[in-house]
Amino acid sequence: MTARLSELLAVPGLQDARLITGDPQSRIERVLGRSGPPRVISATLAAGPPAVLVLMDPVTRFDTAFDVLLRRASQAGIVTVAFASSPGAEPGRGTTALADRLHVGLLAVPEPWEASIQLHEQLASSHAPAVRLITRAAQAALEAGPDVTETLHRLETALGYPLSLLDASGHTLEGTAVLDDAGRSLLIASSTGGHPVQVPDRDGGQLVAAAVGTGIGPRAWLAAAVPRSLPMETAGLLGALQTAGIAVGHRLALARLADERDAQSRTSLLDELRAAGSAPPPELAQRAIRAGWPLDAWHIGIRIVPRGPADPIAQRSDILDAFARRGLAIQAVEQDTGWAAWVSYDSEPSVTEVRSASAGMRRAQADLRSRIATNVGVGSVQAGASGLVRTVGEAADAARLATNRPETGHFVHIDTLGLAQLLLAWTQTDTFLPAARELLAPLDRAGGQLLITLGHYLDTGASVAETAAILDVHRNTVTNRLAQIQRLLGVDLADPETRLALHLASRTLR
């Protein structure tokens, strides 16, 4: 086995060694440990392949005897002499000058025996570093508790390298971000099946990753970066990562089991609320409150349906995070496909609040796109337990519509686009007229003026001045009436699609 001096010195056990002089790139094939005074050692050196000579006894003087030793060492093919100095003894300029002249490196080590063992271990067999790392990984896995983060932390300490737990697409789930984006994509792109991956990084080191299998859900990766080119250490680390992968996979499976249990209870709770109708029994309400769902509140339902394959249980936290980052503390319940979710308010949200919530949801959906592409439907504001069921239902309808609406970014909010959709869908049917009538009913109840004003306003292409002129009223009167209409209908007339829906409805009734 051959190794470069720099490789041998890079392992954690030899990091206190100090190369006083010499070429770190020199190739080493053997380690010779010798005890006794320099003169005795000189006599034992015979020519051979490149070696490190470890002086077991501390060097008390860097004198002619040490110089003679350097010369004999040089003649015997020794490329580096490792030694510990007695207190007060340090190789002077003469010693280093001679070492340079003879091309023999000088390596100061705190503990020659330890250094010798480490060097032997690394050179004696290519498996030794791997065995050492794998044993440490196994030991750390045994000692770690059920928590993934703790397990990862113990493994990092045991192996001496920062570790990263990556998901199937290369995002860091836990641990240090040891790889940059380029490194991660390179790593994931190079992975085939469940085989460990090793790719060179830009700084001359190696990136290594081993698959973490849980048996359920998508595969994760355990990755580390070896800063320099250290083939033996890299190979050993890869083996250790595979061992560690089993341990981490086990912890992930445990976490998954707990998640699934929670998901099941959430899903069945929502199903029971749906079945309960307008008045959930107190026992059910209690359970909902225990689950952290405030029923006696105003809700906006959100239905999130992935457009590709997804794991509702594993990715629920991604959904929660994405909405939380946009200021929306949502409840999300795993469904067969995607999630039924909602956001609750203690008091009735204003139009502005609803609009900003809607904008936040849209952004959250956009944030998620790189990882999960979704159709998102949003319901109208509804109050109470039954309202929750209703708005979640509306959101589900909206999400279905969103499937075919790439132009809105697969996002449909019932409050706005929903009206237009409903109208367009219903013009061809017998149900359109009653629907239109029902839509505009609040205006009828407030007197014919509002309906007429709305009709002219929409006919004139949303011009307040024109409408005022036609009706022969002051423009402020028109503005007041429009505000009244918006309030009664709960719509935003600034939205062109809403205007279209109302326009159709008002024309139908005329």
Added chain:
Amino acid sequence: MGADAGAVSRITGADIDALAAGAAILGCGGGGQVDLLRSALRPRRGELAVRVEPVDSALRSLVAVTFLGSTTVLGEKPPGGFELPTAVEAVERWTGERAEAVVPAQIGGMTALGTVSLADMSGLPILDADMVGRATPRLDQLSIFTRGVVRLTAAIVTTSGLSIVIDASSPAELESALRGAVAPSGGWAAFALGPLSLDRVRADLVIGSVSRAIRVGRALADQESLAAAAAALGGRIAARGRVIDVERHDDPISFVHGTAALSDPRSGAVARLEMGSEYLYLTVDGEPTASVPDVISVLDARTGGPIGADQLRSGNHVEVLVLPGAPLWRSDPAFLARADPRFYGIDADPITATTP
């Protein structure tokens, strides 16, 4: 390197500079500041005439002399000139035996000139020998102690006039007694040992040392370069370059106090010197290159002047001169064991200067 090769029989004022320069080289970075005594001898140059006797002469007894203690203090507290003669008198008086000649215990450093001054004052001849061939930090390392001597009588005289005479049964005892006496009484002392029977110690002396010091000094003065001088003396420039690192350990018990590294800007070679009071061991690019008992001397590359082991600093541009050590040390394993690197606490085999 025989005793007769260029042996001198007389030292006059004209020889002092060569002797001083040679003794400094043979001092191997130790042995004290030669310049100090050279200056002291200068006024007497005109009339200076000292007889030099070969080791195989018919002389019967001799006294070995040197300086002990801290050579740094010697610079701050210069000798009065009476110390060596007083020490010789002291051993003569104690033993009741007269010395017929004096001999430097170590040729390296200031002892050579001190012996000349002593001989001049006492009218005794100098024996062309010493007991180290370079400089040594310890008395018990003198060559005559290798096979043991029956009786040891020695005297020290400090600059304040304090005289101590010691009878000791072993060199180690002598060494420890004198060290204890020198430290509190001024830091250095003149030392005299003997009188010794020449017949008894003749085989254990490093022969021709005084002549050799003069020869080394002349070669340095006559030759164009240090390298040429080294070649003429059977030695070589073993390393050169800029001092990039000097470490001195606070460890007075050990012989080896420090180490210095040189970097040769031309070849890129990295040399290292191991040093105590003197330079002891040299490696070049981790290859052992020179060691005691050979002579290792560090010279300023620009001036050619020797740089003491305690003076070497980072940034010095130097040349390291290696000359063969005294053949006596390699003549017998018992001798070598007292002069090789291990004796100085350096766990390495001795290297012969002639090894390329």
